[in-house]
Amino acid sequence: MQARVRRFALAHPADTEAFARAVAEGAVDPRRIVAVIGKTHGNGLVNDYTRGHLTLALSLVLAGPLDLDARAVARRVPFIFSGGVEGVLSPHFTVFEALPDGAPPKAGAKRLALASLFTDPPAPEDIGRQAQIDAVAAGVRAAIDKAGIEQAGDVRLVQVKGPCLAAREIAEAAARGRPAASDNPDTLMALSRMAAALGVAKALGEVPAGDCLEAHLGARRDLFSRVASISSGVEVETNEIVVMGNAAGWSGRLAIAQAPMADALDVQAVHTVLDALGLSARPQLGPADRGRLKAVFVKGEPDRSGRLRGRAHTMLNDGDMNAQRHIRAALGALLAGVTGETELFVSGGAEHQGPDGGGLVAAIAEMPA
Amino acid sequence: MQARVRRFALAHPADTEAFARAVAEGAVDPRRIVAVIGKTHGNGLVNDYTRGHLTLALSLVLAGPLDLDARAVARRVPFIFSGGVEGVLSPHFTVFEALPDGAPPKAGAKRLALASLFTDPPAPEDIGRQAQIDAVAAGVRAAIDKAGIEQAGDVRLVQVKGPCLAAREIAEAAARGRPAASDNPDTLMALSRMAAALGVAKALGEVPAGDCLEAHLGARRDLFSRVASISSGVEVETNEIVVMGNAAGWSGRLAIAQAPMADALDVQAVHTVLDALGLSARPQLGPADRGRLKAVFVKGEPDRSGRLRGRAHTMLNDGDMNAQRHIRAALGALLAGVTGETELFVSGGAEHQGPDGGGLVAAIAEMPA
Amino acid sequence: MQARVRRFALAHPADTEAFARAVAEGAVDPRRIVAVIGKTHGNGLVNDYTRGHLTLALSLVLAGPLDLDARAVARRVPFIFSGGVEGVLSPHFTVFEALPDGAPPKAGAKRLALASLFTDPPAPEDIGRQAQIDAVAAGVRAAIDKAGIEQAGDVRLVQVKGPCLAAREIAEAAARGRPAASDNPDTLMALSRMAAALGVAKALGEVPAGDCLEAHLGARRDLFSRVASISSGVEVETNEIVVMGNAAGWSGRLAIAQAPMADALDVQAVHTVLDALGLSARPQLGPADRGRLKAVFVKGEPDRSGRLRGRAHTMLNDGDMNAQRHIRAALGALLAGVTGETELFVSGGAEHQGPDGGGLVAAIAEMPA
């Protein structure tokens, strides 16, 4: 197998024109799509409907080629969209495909390997609880197998989109006598991320086995996965899991690297990832290197202490602009400064995903032949 | 003369505790303050009252030592505050003093020179018009003289805080039959910045002489000053001007450097400024260099084309989060990534201040003895 | 002919479940739909994509029954959506149909008459200019004829959705050498509303004939239509016009009434409209009367003087929450207080639609048999 990764700019949340053309021309093969991951125009919060809007628009494009109705498409292809392109970021989506073998890499080189799956839809009351942790853990293990990644240490990124509930669905769950894990939509959205993150960590042995992890959600921030990148949104009904790593069984020229970010100013982590891929930013990637860079993923969050390297930040006290919008704008610019690229998957809400107050950065690049 | 530059963190918009202690202990000399420049907690827009709040709090601290009432303090000391510490930025203010001569620099070295003044208060209808351009131009020329900067080419930063009007004052001006330059408070706030910027450019000969510049406000973006950094706000009633440059007549160890930024990702400009001050960011300033960095000023704005290096950005279409908040968050993180410092004066609204879609970066550092 | 008016709640911006069922069961006849008018979940500003999202979802439902593809549906049926359901307002849409004759009303009674049409798509540079005024005026005249409303004085509401441009399209227009009427997306959105409003006023003879009205857009607020209700949005490409009034040639039990609102507190105007329809709010409509109320339309805007009945308001100075969101929340609650109903079409941006600082209120109710 070999992976193919292709980015499409979004002029608006339902902009599928270039994608439809690529499908029509055979440049994208609908049956080989492993996942579509993107950043849409919305605020990235509970009332961000641009994620669902793009899901609907892409489903309509793929319905014919896949011979499914639009709703069934979204149950087959993981559409993992995160809203919020603050500051210099640019709305886009990236299509990940698994194709038949290509040119074999030089001996011993591992190449980008990937696979995706959906867990069973959780009951509303299971979101943000142990049941979600366990479902994600089992799903991640299965996806690693499916991708043919033989060593857990070769997993570089586990992207999960988890479900959450709007206020009305939370009230309905309470009325049924099986209340959701929180009665606040924002909090539940965070709990869904946290549960999925610890699910990834459990699958990869990054946290102690046998623990009841639910009790640690949001509390034991020293428990985390180094490779989890989690979003949640009302537009999905189950956990959508995509695993990426490097594996000997894959061919082509793509590879993935990743590093934890210690805090929101950890520029060194970005350089570490770029260096691992043979990309040189002195101080910024030039056009050739930028052309080789196929995808960048960043997760981060405002340090909960209200301080960053000893200085106060104001992100968590701001009633006008959600902290997620602050941190995405900041991390997006930090990454864009180094890479010269603004089509970056930058996402907030990094609880249990990398060190507390930090997060992770990962990138996929084309390696020299 | 020698300049002294000292930063104070702001735990809240009226946090003058450390400053009051510094005054009491003689570490700041109220009679020698040339300007106080800072970033406060607010949104940096028309309804940002944190700028006035800090002005009131600082005026109360200085009233006794200066033997003035609080209102008179604010007419003597330029308090130039810009709201908006989005993302990783940290609220703070910097006190600039002009002290008697210190150790002479090595032969031929020029050192940080500065001076400030207030123009006469403009009539409401003069804001954002030729009258403001001319008043600022005359003020800048006088301040350059006052600072003893002999060559216009040695001016590195002209910081101006211009007046603007809230909706009610705009309506009152219209009712008097002398309408303001715009009936929209946000637009007038921008016109005040633009007029002050072209005033600086006129004083420094950066735009053709003899022109009626008012007609070009906001239109001829190819007309700009390379050293202007302008804010406006309802809390000031006149143009407050601070000129900084390097001059032979000044002693001590501080120097200032500056460069235009071509766009919001122009990391090279930041390195150019740091290099000029002998600071090395590979990729980020280390603690020693960061200790030498005394102040950083950045102006920038979202590219009006809706694109940045060919990619769409969403800053100008966002009805929830003002474009200024987007760009400050982005530029703040870009600068903080390189410097490792978050107490930065980052301000949006860079019309006619540096290249269109870009802006400027300036820094003050302690030079080797 | 007789009009049928039916409301559907929106659980999310693509919630067409109940509508699809109604179509399947024959409770709505797709071929007889004159217009669909609704309030969606977004912010009602330039980056509100929920209007387009609902348009796409409804088009998909109607594509089969109308034997058109989704895009063609939106060119046949006016979908007029306004974002922003602040405060107590509830997202919903209302389907207006023109059916064959029903029970004749008592002698002399006029009944709800309606018709819709699309103008030709304007060039980008024509939006907010005289060309749009004239196109709307011609369209309104044609729609009045089509509805069979014989006297202009019987027109009660002309709902128009006009086109506007995002930042990028504005920049493209400028690059083509035919710049849009404003380079600011928000301003252009307002100009599109203003031009359509004066177009309505021109068609109905409410403004002096022969005038070049473009020069008065936003300036001569004494020029207005008493029956215009205008929205604009990037999701439409032409002027979509719906005319409603009472006419002798229509049967059934529905009628429409309308009154200008003098300011945002003009509760008397609401009672005037309800009284005209035989509805009694003392102080609030009871369940029976509320059941007879089929649709309510309100347009209004923050008084540009910054004052309302002598007191300052803060809507126009707020950099965090757009003035439109303020006024919709306020007018929505004012109307909901009187009617006890929250599925109301409340829309800001009432320039040239009713008295300056005020707006209009209209309602459709079922009359006694």
Added chain:
Amino acid sequence: MQARVRRFALAHPADTEAFARAVAEGAVDPRRIVAVIGKTHGNGLVNDYTRGHLTLALSLVLAGPLDLDARAVARRVPFIFSGGVEGVLSPHFTVFEALPDGAPPKAGAKRLALASLFTDPPAPEDIGRQAQIDAVAAGVRAAIDKAGIEQAGDVRLVQVKGPCLAAREIAEAAARGRPAASDNPDTLMALSRMAAALGVAKALGEVPAGDCLEAHLGARRDLFSRVASISSGVEVETNEIVVMGNAAGWSGRLAIAQAPMADALDVQAVHTVLDALGLSARPQLGPADRGRLKAVFVKGEPDRSGRLRGRAHTMLNDGDMNAQRHIRAALGALLAGVTGETELFVSGGAEHQGPDGGGLVAAIAEMPA
């Protein structure tokens, strides 16, 4: 004793000009001020500094006359400010004084009685916990005695401003090993309101005695006070309590009435209160009645079910505009529609203050002689 109540408009958050003049002219007697209650320009959330700004400005005016320094003024006079004047609301503050006896009311009439006090400053970890409930309960009992209100049933309004913490102070409390009741500033702000509300309810016997109420904060919404109106903010360090009712021992012409609001559309409750004061709104108060209306207090909140009278509202899912801003805009307009007045104290966050999903309305008016 007799109460005096006087309102001052706020042109900006530090606008004390008219107040200072009133003090200078003897129209307000600083030594007789019981409380100052007002609505300021900010967002009413954690980062609303306009409350502290006005507190500072008023303290400076009163410092001379009270012969205290500004900080001591704020420890003597309760300044209870709530930010957020959304929609039609107008920023203002109301000064409540207790003067020597005036003209006795007609036999048997009870007149407005009031008193205020401060509790001891709570430890950070006590905010939003049983300790705060008990401190407020004891304070309310003492203030009722002080006001000479003999029957608990004559208490009409207990206004409390409670303390809360910004993110940094929350982190500091955690670092000291005594964590605050929540690590989220918004949540803690709500817990402070809830604890104060149940403290009022406990003092008035509205909830079962002997209960550990802390466990019910936010959960048992059937437990509430019918007269509590609570705000919290980082600008106060203790619970500031103001009790108002009608009592036989007071003279003058002012009286207070109050009613619970069942939900956000309970217009009948407003009429009940106005009727009790002999004011007639048919449909809106006329100028004479409006002149007699001295103060209006409203507390309310978005129904947590996500529904209002069976219809969905969007307030709790909105990531751009805080739910408090939604509900204040709505309730403010509802009340302004009935009273014709926009200087209203409308405040969100009504947990345990009136029925769940509703709140309370209270008004003070001048009674016929």
